[in-house]
Amino acid sequence: MDFRTYLSRHLVRLDGGMGTLLQAAGLSAGELPERRSVTHPETVTAIHREYLAAGCDVITANTFGASLLRFSKDELSEVIGAAILCAKNAIREAGREGTAFVALDVGPSGRLLRPLGDLDFEEAVALFSATVREGVRHGADLILIETMNDCYETKAALLAAKESCDLPVLVTNAYGEDEKLLTGATPEAMAAMLEALGADAIGANCSLGPEALAGVARRLVAATSLPVIVQPNAGLPRTEGGRTVYDVDEATFAATLSEMLSFGVRGLGGCCGTTPAYIAALTEATRDAVPLPLTEVRDTVLSSYTHAVTLGPRPRLIGERINPTGKKRFREALLSHDIDYLLAEAVREEEAGAEILDVNVGLPEIDEVALLTEAVTEIQAVTALPLCIDTASPAAMEAALRRYNGKPLLNSVNGKRESLASVLPLAKKYGAAVIALTLDEDGIPATAEGRFAIAERILAAAESYGIPRRDVIFDTLTLTVSADNTAPRTTLSAMEMIRTRLGCHTSLGVSNVSFGLPARDTVNSVFFGMALERGLSAAIMNPHSPEMMKTYRAYLALSGLDESCAEYLAAAESFAPPAAPAAPTAPVPAAPQDTAEGESALGRAIRKGLRHEAAALTEGLLSEREPLSVIRCEIVPALNRVGEAFEAGRAYLPTLLVSAEAASAALEVIKGRLLKNGAPPAMRGPFVLATVRGDIHDIGKNIVRLLLESYGFRVIDLGRDVAPEDVLAAVLRHKAPLCGLSALMTTTVPAMGETVALLRREAPFCHVTVGGAVLTQSTAEAMGAHHYAPDAMDGVRYAESVCK
Template sequence: MIRQRLGKDLLFFDGGMGTLLQEKGLAPGELPETWNLTHSEEIYKIHRQYIEAGSDIILTNTFGANALKFHDDSCSLEEIIKAAVSHVKKAEREALLQTGDERKIYTALDVGPTGKLLKPMGDLEFETAYEAFKEVVILGEQAGADLIHIETMSDTYELKAAVLAAKENTSLPVFATVIFDERKKLLTGADVSSVVALLEGLGVDALGINCAMGPKEMLPVLEELIKYSSVPIIVKPNAGLPKQRDGKTYYDVTEDEFAAYMEQIVRMGACVIGGCCGTTPEHIRAMRKRCENAELVPVTEKEFTVVSSYGQSVILGEGSKIIGERINPTGKKRFKQALKEHDLDYILREGITQQDQGAHILDVNVGLPDIDEPALMEEVVQELQSVVNIPLQIDTVDEKAMEKALRIYNGKAMVNSVSGKKESMEKVFPLVKKYGGVVIGLTLDEDGIPADADGRVRIAEKIIKTAEKFGIKKKDIVIDALAMTISSEPEGAKVTLETLRRLRDEIGVNTVLGVSNISFGLPCRPIVNAAFYTMAMLNGLSAGIINPSSEDMMKSWYSYHALMNLDNNCEQYIQKYANSVVSTNIMKTSELSETKLKGENDRSRKSSSKMTLQEAIEKGLRDDAGKITTDMIATEAPLDIINEELIPALNHVGDGFEKGTVFLPQLLMSAEAAKSAFSVLKEKMEKSGEIREKKGRVILATVKGDIHDIGKNIVKVLLENYSFDVIDLGKDVSPEKIVETACEKQVPLVGLSALMTTTVVSMEETIKMLREKKPDCKVMVGGAVLNQEYADMIGADFYGKDAMQSVHYAEKIFKDALQKSADKKE
């Protein structure tokens, strides 16, 4: 079994498939997977060449073989996958028979992305993606694959669907690799540590990076993978950058250069290596020769306790983290009302407010009598993770609600909670193991809550020991020492603090507390809470569940971190309080504490009527944006609203996206909020006869042979929000269709997208035809396989590295056209 060899032996993948198929005659628009049936001998020969070059792991020719991407009436997925696996097996038998080599060759079922964005960024349901991957992996195992390799993923949500499908429906080892950019981010914003947290939590056998970069560019990403990963690391670079010579595409990293970099990659810590786009059997041969005697770096267990969202990870144990407590109906009349009335906007505003006020994680509890908690929890988690980018803490005692939330959550969640009761552990631990998570262990069991630290530490040890039997590591457990109110238990604070200290010093486990529990029944509770919070942090509190709207609590947090040198050069403290005026009247401040807290809570529950339209758009609140716009049109002109609120909001979010402070999910949710506002304005303008002038027409298309339309769809959403009239021709569009539409509609700008190396030829052909038939038409191009140099080589006018750059270019083109028109009139 390959599992036994991982981390002990250096294993070699094969290299690229697409460029080799092109050399053998794969036509633009032809699906590579169909060659498993129509050109079986050619596929077999490529596999055999890689085996003879030294590959241990051979990928099946099934990258695009899933029901959401592969559409060919002449054959079924079952036929494709069965044939694809058989070609690898045949190549293995015959190559090893001829050479007498006793190497074990592993057949890896190649599982690529669906080519679609999942909700809320796109229209694909999580479970629909899951079902597509499920069909493929079941067929792959039945056909005889030895492992499943999920690769070239750019969205952690789709990645999770694929891994779950493989883990739940097969017994095969699962490898997973993703595409990082030069900022060490996925398309959807995930950083390296959050990807590692997700994949390790789901239980993959190996993880890593492939495609989009050459080996040199992958080195900084690999450094972070090594820092965080406790499982074997895979690295499969491209052979550098695509270029052209004599009308043919080639990659600029030679076989020897590739091999030298791969040796460095092995010495850094990778133990499964291979190639992606542009690599050939010669690259693999040179790599094997150079690397096969390199000494492996042992795979070590990393002790980070990490929770993550779609784009951000939080490491517990580095200072004390803030868990926002406000999304919880306990003691909150207005929140209970929101749950009963299904007022999700209220809940989303609570989440956004806490994130803005400094929360690192959000607790999410929607439990009320007479409410379908599993359904509501699932919906709230989906909606929240579309507007906040910090991790969530799933807070429920309902087993079904917990599983629904963990399944739909895009990241590695905190789970609140499990107790030391046998029944509780038997229900919660299997879910945490299956979906990944950091689980909070309450120091109580069948005998209740111990009155002393000894008893609570014993329960913590029992929880940790039992969790290990379920395959959950200590680093994925956080113990709640339980804060008991001192109004009824005078020794409660001392016991809790001693428990925290001992959990840190004796057991070495992270801790959490619901801090405000300490002051129930007392006057001026914020004073007691803040003092206890500081004492708890000093005694080892890893995360406090608090109200980040509380000025007293946040002062404690900022000052503690500054005093303990956990805030570099007091930067956070200074940024927070540089312009604050501190009252010298301590008594007056104390008396006002509860009044202040009440006011802060009121502000945290800001209604949509008090939020500006610009804020609603920037925060991605669709319904609020629509409601605010409806109120505004009673007194303001629609065009004024567009120019003074909508466009500035979109520009602000777009600027953040380009600077790397805003990521794709936030960008798209803001665009959706803007669309909600636009729809209200459009209806008003149509009734009044007012016309909003379009900036101009733009054609968008994914080129012939390419069925990936994620990038195109993102650009479309943004262009429409910036008042462009977009003609979307869809995917797999012929050059003739694009040129015909451009000429017929007199369109001055065409945007072309391609993800696959095999379809860039179609892009070049389209540009050439546009130059002949409509030379005044500008062409902008984009896609994962492109770069500026390659765009120049195929004759494009502009290369859009991301969606916002495409918007800026479109604005420039139409602005220049207007200027030329004005100059002619003069």
């Protein structure tokens, strides 16, 4: 019987700890345990034999840390080969062929993935692939990915396993006392992602004892259709007279763990501190146990690296603002690669109440594959909301889906043969739920029945690719009411038919309905209310529209989805009509009392770091003055006063930063105005900024960037951990007269020296300035930099001296 069949029919008993037993057999501190399979195969085989004798069905090969980060290619093959051979020999010697299975054990890489760490996602996939391929080559029966405490690394490992073999893959994560991974993911988030990516079983291991893991186990069983495995520690370790003891004994371990069968757990075993005696007790306690049947999960769930979002019964809001259609400023941001503009929009949408963010960066002039991938990864670095990857390009879809951390929504597939054939396999492979538009080669059917027929066809196609029905969300297409006043009814009828007859969830881009009409928010919000009442599960909408948000809150209250109207009451506080915007000719408000002598209202707002006030005042000033005069006569002098106070030691860094942030808010208003007038703003520079290779501390660099931007420099920020070649490429591409490099750690100063030398040699026109905690004037001179900036203000002064 193969393992998949076994898993579907039986309770599975896995083994317990290996490390402790190897230590008892002489493994020394600092020695890699995987080498023991080569040097002491008889010890390793004997441990497996003991577990088999204790009643295990699955024994875990001694390959937990076997990766190319710890072993050369040849030795990796050797240790994995030896480990699997030990396990197979044990099974043969025990006469358990066909009833016991060998798992290739895959533990964490020991490195943290970007953006928080420095290991690239594809590098991680490559590392795990190398391990899995060796395991397969040497005859493992299944892959056990375990003790993972990061959602993204778990995805890399599972994707690697699925791409490298057809063996069953079990995935268990290390949850803490708060029932989350150390990097924040809940059991529901992990279940959604892992099931969608094609794991054969999921679960929890390590970190806690059996009682403490029971809560996680229950949540996993409720959240997945897959078998759930639990391999706890023998409780918590403590030292007793120089000896380590775990606080849960064999009998308690077995009793607590076997109780989990009653709520649907199907795989049991142990982790740290457990021994064959624990597993023997477990086998005894579960001797006649029959596992509960698997239950199919029906919910449509999306996830990020922290949490899951379920569609229905509560309808969900998908923010539509990250999209260039009809937005000049957004187009400009995409064309000038101003990712921060997108990030700020993402955070604003989240603050406004969006629960999922649609991300669309499609413009004919840009490389959408690269930009969409970058946008998705960068947005995931600033918000934990699940994303809806929105593109017409299958190549961009694949690149972005691959890098997404969690289970995304994919926007979209449609009834055209070409779309079904290119999009559905991607949704299946990368574990996405997909929005399906009810149109095909003949366009959008005029009738609800026509759209329903396309939906049925799309659903059949999706199921043929193995995508569950719950992961197909239909969009019956909102058309413009001003062009055809029966169109909204058709859309809603088709939506209701799909919801009731197919049982699938639905989504609509609500705002399309009002094109060409005045007071669009009024039309949109009423249409939104109509759609909600007929079963809409998610709306792609503008969360900044007060009318839409009011409709949503009121709908939740009226439909019994808002207990005691609590959410409505909380939201209603912000329903008060916004203060009428200042008339364009309104005089600038009188200077408040704390205005310094000769200081304008805008100057005061900048000095005091009042972002919103600075933006509003700038808006007012632009009605009577030239944008450039506002910069020159108001913003720069105000910032200069704070800068001088900082240089003189009269102001501290936080004061300088809040002023620069207010100045940036004012400049953003001016930029928007210039774009509206068709004249892109002229800026000084550009200044290329980077934190050098190997360094991920970038607060200093971001401070320099903020100040430079508030002084009117164009900054090309390459981010952190940037290779010397990439800095050079950016300097050459932009013919940058200035380049700033930062490093915080002594260990990354050599990389900075290398970058400076490369720039001096290959881009002699560029002035290089360096800064960072460990640098001094003399180290900067020694590495050949043009300038050493002891603080951010000094960097600005230097930039001004270069770009006069």
